Amino acid sequence: MSARHRWFSRGGLALLAALYWGADGGAAVVPIMGLGDQNEEEEAPRDSVVSDSTISEGLKQRLLFMPFRDKSKYKGEWDIYSAVPRGLTDSLRGSAFFSTVSIDSALVRLKKKELQGKLDVERALAIGREVDADYVVLGQIDEMSMKRFRATVPIGGYRSYQGLTTVRLYPYKVIDGEAAGEVIREIAEDSKRYGITNPAAYVPLEKEYFLLGQMEWGSEEFHNTLLGKSVSRCLDHLAAGLDSLIQPPAALKVSEPKIIEVVADTVHTDTGENGQSSVLVRLSAYINVGLADSVQKGNKYGVWDKGRELKDPDTGEVLGMSLPRRVGVVQVEQVLSQHLSLVRILQGEDAVQKDYGIRAE
Structure with missing residues (x-):
C-alpha cells in the first residue's frame, strides 16, 4: 500500500x-551507465513540520522508467532493455524538477517478455500507480551500433568509423494516463578518416569494431569507445528533452x-x-x-x-x-x-x- x-x-x-x-x-548530469494497538496510537501534533529538503523532493515529478523495447536488432550479451533506462536515470540525477523511482521497482513486477519492453501503456500505468510515480516512461531503442566505412581507389583510400545511438521516449502521466509527447534523439560519434596506408591509426578502431561486444557495459573501456560516447551524449540529450517536454506549473x-x-x-x-x-x-x-x-x-x-x-x-x-x-x-x-x-x-x-x-x- x-x-x-x-x-x-x-x-x-x-x-x-x-x-x-x-x-x-x-x-x-553526468550519466553513469550500468547495468501496538491502533486505538492507542497517538496522532502527530498539528504543528509538526516536514523538513524543507523532504518537501523540496516531494515537489519534483517522480519518473518511473520501464525497460525499453529494442528495435535495433542488437544480438549481443548486453541487457540494453534495462541498461539504457538506468543510464538515463543517472543522467537525471541532480535535476531540480525530476526525481526517479528505481527501475527495479518495475522489473520485479514484470513478466519475462515485459522485461524486454514488450508491455502496453495500461500495464505500465498500473505499476506507476503502485509505486507512486507521477510519470511512467516507455522507450524504444531504434539504433545502437558501431559502423565502419571503407573506400579504396587505385592509389589509396580511407577508413572511418561511427558509433550511432537513436532512442525514443514516451512519457505518460500516471494520474490520467495522458501522453506527454515524444522525445527522440539520434547521436553519432564519428572518427577521423584514416588512410589505408596508415594502419597504426585505424587498427585500434578496427579492434574496437570487432571486440566491442566483449566489453562490459558501462565500464571505462566502454565509455572510451565511439559507441560508448554516442550513448552517453544521447542520454544527456534525452534528459534535456524530457526537461523541455515536462515543465513546472x-x-x-x-x-x-x-x-x-x-x-x-x-x-x-x-x-x-x-x-x-x-x-x-x-x-x-x-x-x-x-x-x-x-x-x-x-x-x-x-x-x-x-x-x-x-x-x-x-x-x-x-x-x-x-x-x-x-x-x-x-x-x-x-x-x-x-x-x-x-x-x-x-x-x-x-x-x-x-x-x-x-x-x-
Whole structure:
C-alpha cells in the first residue's frame, strides 16, 4: 500500500473527524551507465513540520522508467532493455524538477517478455500507480551500433568509423494516463578518416569494431569507445528533452492562492488477518485556482503557513509575525472550474490547514 496513505480503524476514523472538525470550525548530469494497538496510537501534533529538503523532493515529478523495447536488432550479451533506462536515470540525477523511482521497482513486477519492453501503456500505468510515480516512461531503442566505412581507389583510400545511438521516449502521466509527447534523439560519434596506408591509426578502431561486444557495459573501456560516447551524449540529450517536454506549473494569477477547505475522504475498506475491518482515509483539499491559472492534473504546489506570532520572551509583548514556512505539498487531482481544483495532500498532512497559501515552485 502506498506510503502516502494512512490506515485507521473505525474508531480511528472517528478520532480523525474530531480532530479536523473541532473547536476552531476549520478543516484543517553526468550519466553513469550500468547495468501496538491502533486505538492507542497517538496522532502527530498539528504543528509538526516536514523538513524543507523532504518537501523540496516531494515537489519534483517522480519518473518511473520501464525497460525499453529494442528495435535495433542488437544480438549481443548486453541487457540494453534495462541498461539504457538506468543510464538515463543517472543522467537525471541532480535535476531540480525530476526525481526517479528505481527501475527495479518495475522489473520485479514484470513478466519475462515485459522485461524486454514488450508491455502496453495500461500495464505500465498500473505499476506507476503502485509505486507512486507521477510519470511512467516507455522507450524504444531504434539504433545502437558501431559502423565502419571503407573506400579504396587505385592509389589509396580511407577508413572511418561511427558509433550511432537513436532512442525514443514516451512519457505518460500516471494520474490520467495522458501522453506527454515524444522525445527522440539520434547521436553519432564519428572518427577521423584514416588512410589505408596508415594502419597504426585505424587498427585500434578496427579492434574496437570487432571486440566491442566483449566489453562490459558501462565500464571505462566502454565509455572510451565511439559507441560508448554516442550513448552517453544521447542520454544527456534525452534528459534535456524530457526537461523541455515536462515543465513546472505556471505561476498562479490569483492574488492570494490558498487552501480553502481540507477534507478527509474514505477511500477503501479492507479486512485484516484478525478479521477487523479497517478504513483507508486520505486527506484532500480544495484550492482557489483552476482553469484560469492553467492548472493541470498532476501539478504540484508547495503549501505555506501564515507565519507565527512572535513575543518578547521577557515581557510577553507581541513583536510581530514570523516569515511563512513551507509545510507541505499538494497535487492536483481534478480541475473543477475556472477558480477551483481538488488536490491530494502528499506531504504535511498534519500541518496543512485552511487558508494556508500555495505557490507554484
